[in-house]
Amino acid sequence: MNIIQLNNLVKKYPVGNGEFTALNDINLNFKEGEFTGLVGPSGSGKTTLLNIIGSLDSPSYGSAIVMNKSIAELSHKEAAMLRNQHIGFIFQTYNLLPVYTVFENVEFPLLLQNKNATQRKNAVMEALEWVGLTDKIKSKPSMLSGGECQRVAIARAMVKKPQIVLADEPTANLDSKNSHHILQTMQKLNKELGVTFLFSTHDEKVMQYLNRLISLEDGKVISDTIKNA
Amino acid sequence: MIQFLFKGILRDKSRSLLPVIIISIGVFLTIFMSGWMKGIFTDMIDLNAKFTTGHVKVMTQAYAENEKQLPNDLALMDANKWLSILQKENPEMEWVQRIHFGGLLDVPDSNGETRAQGPAIGKAIDLLSPNSHEANRMNITKSLVKGSLPSKNGQALISNEFAERFGVNVGDDITLFGSTMHGSMTFQTFKVSGTLNFGMSALDRGAIIIDISDAQQALDMLDVTSEILGYFNGDYNDNQAELIKTNFNNKYTKADDEYSPQMYKLTDQGGLKEMLMQAENMTSIMVFIFIVAMSIVLWNTGLLGGLRRYSEYGVRLALGEEKSHIYKTIIYEAIIIGSIGSIVGTIFGLSACFYLQENGIDFSDLMKNVDMMMPPVYRAIVTPDLFYIGFIPGLFAMTLGNALAGYSIYKRKTATLFKELEV
Incomplete structure (x- = not known):
């Protein structure tokens, strides 16, 4: 079953008097439980594509259907709801809230869902267990290593048990050992929970974990390779 | 959240x-x-309010027009009658008579000749009635530097600064040179019972405070007063003052009689x-x-x-x-x-x-x-x-x-x- 469908997707941005085409006629489908990477050089449109799938942006033309919802037709509230309920984000620079503890950072998406304290505590502890950080719940991000920060970010993305996780260059700031650790964690979650992971990356280490590799260049798909599991 | x-x-x-x-x-x-x-x-x-305006004040219309000149020739006649009326109609307030006057204070030597003289502001208030609050209201008790409050007629309080400047002691005589309400000169000798420090330059430079009955006698103002002041028991209440003023003026103020009494509330006076x-x-x-x-x-x-x-x-x-x-x-x-x-x-x-x-x-x-x-x-x-x-x-x-x-x-x-x- 396709969880994401992109049909003739075009995204243009106004630049000066003209327009810059960030995505040009993208046609892609993603099935539930995929572990897919978007690869390509800077400016190839990877992040723009993730933003559209994540309902942070909308297509100029064509359609993006995520969880059976057309992104272009969503109101601000519906888009926020989609992100809140079904999509998790992981960023290159972790983007943890610096004044809050590990527990509170992971708890935040659940506060937005108005979950009660017990539900929040159980879910947060479960998510931190997935990433192996239950001993750091009271630590602030400044007290953690880069790898630990990214694991907290993964827990934050996973705590609401989303159907889709969008990870924008998640290993770009990590050393080799931490990169592998992070990728193994995400791979485990993908297999155990059936969550669809979609990466943007140009990290060779990431590519070896992916089941599907989509290459973008100048906003176009130039290859779409499915590897055997 | x-x-x-x-x-x-x-x-x-x-x-x-x-x-x-x-x-x-x-x-x-x-x-x-x-x-x-x-x-x-x-x-x-x-x-x-305590020294000058009261919470409300009754004067003749003519006196009010020239109030700064202390025109006692335009003062309110039948003072006791008006006092009774005011006390009857507004028993919740305390009503007091005051006379303001100016003059020279003459300090005699042992032979009774003038040793020194100085101008003085005079205030006559009820100092001798047992139930009077005037001494406390004007903070006289606390302002006493030497001596005591007058206990009988013929005694006066003077400002301490004046007393020191002219070497006047408690028990000395001083003579007030002034004018009666009819314009003739008056000379009245008082015994200094005490000296005061008001803390206000205007009064400390030279002031004499005597009992109202002494002033009425000295200034030929029997049953006459410069003004009748009314005080609420508590704080000033502008709405109530306005009501009392309106009632009084409607009843007693006559447009064609400048000697008829008129009431003013605190905020009507002195640009307050x-x-x-x-x-x-x-x-x-x-x-x-x-x-x-x-x-x-x-x-x-x-x-x-x-x-x-x-x-x-x-x-x-x-x-x-x-x-x-x-x-x-x-x-x-x-x-x-x-x-x-x-x-x-x-x-x-x-x-x-x-x-x-x-x-x-x-x-x-x-x-x-x-x-x-x-x-x-x-x-x-x-x-x-x-x-x-x-x-x-x-x-x-x-x-x-x-x-x-x-x-x-x-x-x-x-x-x-x-x-x-x-x-």
């Missing part, structure tokens, strides 16, 4: 400390200045109404300036804080928080920070006002040559409105400042914002 925000505010000092300090200072200054100005004006009015209005206007202007200034500073603080937290807002958008919800949390934070700052500022402001209410600041050295009747010690006054006069503007300024700062987040498209938020 509020708990979550509260934790953030407490932990992120750069988010909360500067705004709290700014609001606290603004609220403190608003309350302090307001309380102090009110205190000064209240003391001034109170002083004038204008002064009170000016005090209120000044307080309003001051509060307005503080709100504008604080809002601008807090707006900029909010903008800087917002810029610093762009990444946080971007993450929150990505986590599924709506722009409007982020905007709401900015306002909630402003309310929390504004409340903390306002409470701190209010506590400090009220404490400072209370301290100045009890102690005041003595400006008597600076007011030696001031002829206006002004209190020598400037005190603040703690009134109920001080509890909110700074609190509400402080909260409002913080909320307004952050609302303006956060508006750009609310108005931008999510995608644009997300890009700008550099996530």
Whole structure:
């Protein structure tokens, strides 16, 4: 079953008097439980594509259907709801809230869902267990290593048990050992929970974990390779 | 969520400390200045009420027109009749007669020849009646430097400064040279029973205080008084004073008789109404300036804080928080920070006002040559409105400042914002 469908997707941005085409006629489908990477050089449109799938942006033309919802037709509230309920984000620079503890950072998406304290505590502890950080719940991000920060970010993305996780260059700031650790964690979650992971990356280490590799260049798909599991 | 925000505010000092300090200072200054100005004006009015205007005052229309010249030839006849009428119609007030006069005080030597002379302001009040509150009202008891209050007719109090300048001691005789209400000269000798320090330059330079009956005799004013003053038992009540004044004037003031009595309330006299209005206007202007200034500073603080937290807002958008919800949390934070700052500022402001209410600041050295009747010690006054006069503007300024700062987040498209938020 396709969880994401992109049909003739075009995204243009106004630049000066003209327009810059960030995505040009993208046609892609993603099935539930995929572990897919978007690869390509800077400016190839990877992040723009993730933003559209994540309902942070909308297509100029064509359609993006995520969880059976057309992104272009969503109101601000519906888009926020989609992100809140079904999509998790992981960023290159972790983007943890610096004044809050590990527990509170992971708890935040659940506060937005108005979950009660017990539900929040159980879910947060479960998510931190997935990433192996239950001993750091009271630590602030400044007290953690880069790898630990990214694991907290993964827990934050996973705590609401989303159907889709969008990870924008998640290993770009990590050393080799931490990169592998992070990728193994995400791979485990993908297999155990059936969550669809979609990466943007140009990290060779990431590519070896992916089941599907989509290459973008100048906003176009130039290859779409499915590897055997 | 509020708990979550509260934790953030407490932990992120750069988010909360500067705004709290700014609001606290603004609220403190608003309350302090307001309380102090009110205190000064209240003391001034109170002083004038006690010495000059009463809470209401009855004079003849002719006397009122020339009041500054102390025209006793235009004074109120049948004083006891009017006193009875006033006491009967307004028993809740205390009514007293006063006579103001001017003259020369002559200090004789042992042979009865003039040793020294000086001009003096004279006030005649009820000093000898057992139930009279006049001595306390005019703070005479506390102002005594030497001697005691007059205990019988023929005794007088004079200002201590005058007494020292001319070497007058308690028990000495002094002679008042003045004029009767009919214009003829009068000479009356009094025995000095005590000397006073009023703390007001106008009176300390030269004043004589005698009993009303002595003045009536000396100035040929039997059953005549310059004015009858009325005092409420408690604080001045302008509405009640207006009612009493209107009733009295409707009943007894005759347009075609300039010697008929007319009642004036405190705020009708000596430009006090204008002064009170000016005090209120000044307080309003001051509060307005503080709100504008604080809002601008807090707006900029909010903008800087917002810029610093762009990444946080971007993450929150990505986590599924709506722009409007982020905007709401900015306002909630402003309310929390504004409340903390306002409470701190209010506590400090009220404490400072209370301290100045009890102690005041003595400006008597600076007011030696001031002829206006002004209190020598400037005190603040703690009134109920001080509890909110700074609190509400402080909260409002913080909320307004952050609302303006956060508006750009609310108005931008999510995608644009997300890009700008550099996530």
